[in-house]
Amino acid sequence: MPTPSVTVRDYQPADEPSWLRCRALSFLGSAYFDDVKPRRTRENQIELVAVLRAASAGADDVVGILDVEIDGDLATIDTLAVHPDHQGLGIASALLEEALRCLPQAVTTLDAWTRDDEPALAWYRSRGFEESDHYLHVYKTSDTPDEGWSAPEGLSAPVLAFAHGSIEDEAAMRERFERVHVCRRFARSI
Structure with missing residues (x-):
């Protein structure tokens, strides 16, 4: 099957519905499966989309997204996602290459x-x-005992919670909580 023609370009407000679908579907098969957003909530300095022209609708269909925040000499990838139907086609790499071209000269590290x-x-x-x-990213679910959890007066202990934890406590957290992820920083010099 031939690889579809994909174009990388700047995000436009009209892309939001397709952007949200792409992000939700790509995250669904990952450890971020519940990081669903009903709308774009952040503005980043670099906002790119990979689009596939939908022949029938005449509109662009977002199949990849890459958002980058910039703070001085550090640029941080906020979101990188490729629609599951289009993974393995080099779309994430094309988005990364375009983002690298867009970075200001002051940036020395991308993470x-x-x-x-x-x-x-x-x-x-x-x-x-x-x-x-x-x-660590640690999740309390309704199945987790409430011991050690508190809430403002008049409320129960949290039914669901997301917390950060120290990597040194990984064994104890995995023993207590069903869902624990190691969050890792990846960086490269520019």
């Missing part, structure tokens, strides 16, 4: 934080990123 999804970890490593800092 990203991601969880323990092997395909994502392998992709970052193959693109010259090196893994460094680690911490």
